[in-house]
Structure formats: C-alpha cells, structure tokens
Amino acid sequence: MNANRRFVLKSMVLGGAAGVVLSRSMPLLAGVPPSHSGIRPALALVGGGVAEAAFLQGAMAAAGAQLRVQQLDQSLSSMLDFEQRLRAGRPLRVIGLLDDAAATLVLDLARSAGARVPWLGQHTAEAGSTRHRLLNTDLAEGCTRQLSRLLHACGAGFTLDEERQGSVAPARQLAGPARNGAGSAQWAAGVGYLLAALDAHPAMTPRVSVQGTLPSGSFVSFSIEV
Structure with a gap:
C-alpha cells in the first residue's frame, strides 16, 4: 500500500466527511508542477459566515481591488456560473473558504x-481551539510555518498537520497550547x-483586524488554477 493510499484511508477514517473532501481531491494535487505563471488571484469563493468573512478580509489585504x-x-445556477469560469479558456486562480458540502462540489467541478489544486486545507474550530490539515505542493512552500506562527500569536490552542504532495519529506505536525479561551x-x-x-511567497503574514468570535464548524x- 503506497503512502498516498494510506493517507486517503486515514483521512476517511479520522475525518469523516472532511476526510472525504481531502481524499477525493488527491488526484488534483498529485503531480502538480510548480507554478511560474504569476497569476494573481482573480476570484474568491466564500460563504456567508464569520470565518468566510475573515478569510475575505485577509485575501483582500493581500490582493486588493x-x-x-x-x-x-x-444552487444549480451558482455552480453553473463557476463551471463556466473554469472552462472559459483563460488563466485563472480561484481561492476560497467554504463549508464541506459546497467545497466538495467546487472541487468536483x-x-x-x-x-490544478496547489493548496487544499481542512479547518475545524471548536471549544476555543482549531485543527488544520493541509495537502499542498511546492508552490505553498513556507506557508505552513507562517500559518503556525499566526495561530500561535492568536492564543487559541491548535494542531496543524501538513502533507506535501510529490515530496518524499515526512508529514509535518505542529501544535500550540491555548493561552486564552477565545x-x-x-x-x-x-x-x-x-x-x-x-x-x-510573502515573508510574513500580517494580522488582520477581525471582529467577532468564531463559532464551531x-x-x-x-x-x-486553470
């Protein structure tokens, strides 16, 4: 049994529906070459919750107008509109943060x-702590360390597991203790x-002013990238 297959099975057992989202997306990451296109994000897909609003704040701080x-x-119309963008024949990078069900549909499309999908992450928030599982490629080199530093600065407890596709490097596991209850x-x-x-490849991730407390989810x- 190869490493990819073991990770798929582990994801399905430990992550439930979340693991299915990650494991079903393995073929999209496998064999993804490093990107040299210089394509800046053109489209952000988000839902309507607190986490999605915070994600959008951070994305706009980096990408601007x-x-x-x-x-x-x-809805069917929303998914058809997104599919048309994917198949328009123009270079495009799409980033997003969605719930499991919507993300499954997007990744299937x-x-x-x-x-190509150079980054895929599963994030779970509950009881003042967060868990993060990342599947990524060389394009995202260094992002896991930056995310771990940011999580540590936030003060909530966290665990962060990363698996790099197309690399012989072992999976990376990071964690930090809770320093506050929020x-x-x-x-x-x-x-x-x-x-x-x-x-x-930003040198550091700035903190963005975020209002509100994140509910469990x-x-x-x-x-x-297309």
Missing part, C-alpha cells in the same frame, strides 16, 4: 475541468492572506 468575490451557495476567526484571515499571496480552503 484586483480580487473579485463570489458568494457561493449550492475543478477536477472535471482539469484544474475562539478567534483570525486563523481564517491568515489563510485568506496566504492564499491570495501564494505566488508571491468545519471549513475547506483551496487554491485552484
């Missing part, structure tokens, strides 16, 4: 369109910033 935003739901949405802003600046982040 050039970032278009689509509030995505699971990306797979059928032959898109569940902040700051992690989502950090992920948004990192994904919006993915091709620029499960989310999927992604970067898609």
Whole structure:
C-alpha cells in the first residue's frame, strides 16, 4: 500500500466527511508542477459566515481591488456560473473558504475541468481551539510555518498537520497550547492572506483586524488554477 493510499484511508477514517473532501481531491494535487505563471488571484469563493468573512478580509489585504468575490451557495445556477469560469479558456486562480458540502462540489467541478489544486486545507474550530490539515505542493512552500506562527500569536490552542504532495519529506505536525479561551476567526484571515499571496511567497503574514468570535464548524480552503 503506497503512502498516498494510506493517507486517503486515514483521512476517511479520522475525518469523516472532511476526510472525504481531502481524499477525493488527491488526484488534483498529485503531480502538480510548480507554478511560474504569476497569476494573481482573480476570484474568491466564500460563504456567508464569520470565518468566510475573515478569510475575505485577509485575501483582500493581500490582493486588493484586483480580487473579485463570489458568494457561493449550492444552487444549480451558482455552480453553473463557476463551471463556466473554469472552462472559459483563460488563466485563472480561484481561492476560497467554504463549508464541506459546497467545497466538495467546487472541487468536483475543478477536477472535471482539469484544474490544478496547489493548496487544499481542512479547518475545524471548536471549544476555543482549531485543527488544520493541509495537502499542498511546492508552490505553498513556507506557508505552513507562517500559518503556525499566526495561530500561535492568536492564543487559541491548535494542531496543524501538513502533507506535501510529490515530496518524499515526512508529514509535518505542529501544535500550540491555548493561552486564552477565545475562539478567534483570525486563523481564517491568515489563510485568506496566504492564499491570495501564494505566488508571491510573502515573508510574513500580517494580522488582520477581525471582529467577532468564531463559532464551531468545519471549513475547506483551496487554491485552484486553470
């Protein structure tokens, strides 16, 4: 049994529906070459919750006015509109943070369109702590360390597991203890910033002012290139 297959099975057992989102997306990451396109994010897909709003704040802090935003739901018209963008034949990078169900639909459309996914993350927030599982490629080199530093600065407890596709390096596991009881949405802003600046390899991730406390929930982040 190869390493990829073991990770798929582990994801399905430990992560439930979240693991299915990650494991079904393995073919999109496998064999993805480093990107030299210089494509800046053109489109951000988000839902309507606190985490998604924080993600968008972070993404706009990195990309500015050039970032278009689509509030995505699971309606047929919304998914058809996104599919048309994927198949328009123009270079495009799509970043986003969605719930498990919406992310599954988006990644299925990306797979059928032959898109590349250099970053895929599963994020779970509960009881003042967060868990993060990342599947990424060389394009996201350094992002895991930046995210871990940001999570540590937020003060909530966290665990962060990374698996690099196409690399013989062992999986990376990081963790930090809780220093306060608040569940902040700051992690989502950090992920948004990192994904919006993915091709620029930012030296550090600034903290973005985020209002509100993050409720418990499960989310999927992604970067898609066509």
